[in-house]
Amino acid sequence: MSSTDPYAEWDAAYVLGALSPRERLEYEEHLSACAACSQAVASLAGIPGILSAVPADRALRPPHADPSPAEVPASLLRELMDASRRARRRGRIRAGAVAIAAALAGVMASPLLPERQEAALPMLQTIPSPVTAEVRVIQEPWGTRVEVTCRYAVPAGPAEPKTFEYAMYVTDVMGSSTRLATWMASPDTTTMPVGTTGLTKKQIRSIDVRLTKNGRILLDRHL
Secondary structure, three states, X not given: OOOOOOOXXXXXXXXXXXXXXXXXXXXXXXXXXXXXXXXXXXXXXXXXHHHOOOOHHHHOOOOOOOOOOOOOOOHHHHHHHHHHHHHHHOOOOHHHHHXXXXXXXXXXXXXXXXXXXOOOEEOEEOOOOOEEEEEEEEEEOOEEEEEEEEEEOOOOOOOOOOOEEEEEEEEEOOOOEEEEEEEEEOOOEEXXXXXXXXXXXXXXXXXXXXXXXXXXXXXXXXX
């Protein structure tokens, strides 16, 4: 990402909700025309859901520390957002990225989130498109984490490739659909959005990827 881009370090503050309404609107307008920033936001899309499930007293615990049982506090993500907003008022948007990095260090070391080698399941195209994907559906103590790897081929033809906004949805066994993540992507790129849900794997019927501009389902995977 170019250092001359004045928005190059806004991604973490945007994901954490630390931008003011005016700044958020300004940044979203920038995202519609900047593939690099869009991909940066997509790579962080699932972080709020993951962080909200990590106990505050363990989020920054050193890997060698002896863990003890703790309840998951709903205040963890709010505290991170508040810290990022305070830093933003002092003109340091980069602090949002530091907060994420520090908290993620605790996530990777926490016994609540053990490493899993879940198989990647291919998603099936519902209509012909240059988009292909694989999905991992991972059961967690608090629900389910969904990891999608999307690849965007360059479409054939003389038309100039365009950047589009995509969304990941989960549909439960009762037929109710919920959006888990959105991201921007352009041809000849790969994105890895992550979404979280309180549903268990057994309660999930399918995962799909849609174009947000018209809601058309491009890819689908039934579990």
